[in-house]
Amino acid sequence: MMLKRILRLAAYPIFFTLLISCNSNPESTNKRSTKFQQYYVQGQTLYQKHCSNCHQSNGKGLGRLYPPVDYSDFMDNNFKEVLCAIKYGISGQLIVNDVDYNMTMKGIPVLTELEVAEIATYIYNTWTHQQGLIDVKDVSQILSSCDN
Template identity: 50%
Template sequence: MRQYKVQGEGLYLMHCDNCHQADGSGLGRLIPPLSENTTIANNRNQIMCVIKYGLEGSLIINGVEYNGKMPGNTELTNLEIAEIMTFVGNSWENSIGIVLSSDVEKGMDSCH
């Protein structure tokens, strides 16, 4: 898991940090936090799809409504998404364990 988390941190800083912040706190009511976010654990496949294809519209995170647009990262591989998920899912009071590229491959079937 350590290698996935280390690789995931680098990818997070490259693709996600600008909006979700280095500490996962998000940006006010514009960008949802990733810290202490139960959606990550409870909706893993949905989060994988959001990382890859983005999201537009309303969602509720930790009881707060966010209504914006997150661009997709279609260039990311299943392995890279797994590494980002492993980093985010085990940082900032989240604890989901390792996410493997095979998990992402299966999870991508639920997109769209």
């Protein structure tokens, strides 16, 4: 009986620690934040306009022609390359989920850094991806290091 009570008491600090650690998430990366919602909604519109022709609205791509973005190990492992590809393009051999693509994707150089961040926030938080907000500050830094 006593042991049960001690265990119950011990649960409170654990509960509060969890609560505090959740709240200490930076506001901007919180998926319910206004900033996240704005990025996400804009990103969705931009994706429909610039990307869905090839990668499809459901992100599944098109056979051997266009690789998927819904579940993509390439996206998980090559974050920088993906951001650079959106603005500057990518070509040559590229393996996505064990399938070999050797095509060319043109970049969209007119996209602003904010628009790239919005698109990235959309594709990295839709389908199987759950990366949280991708801030324009980080995108700006990454884009300045693309070797294009």
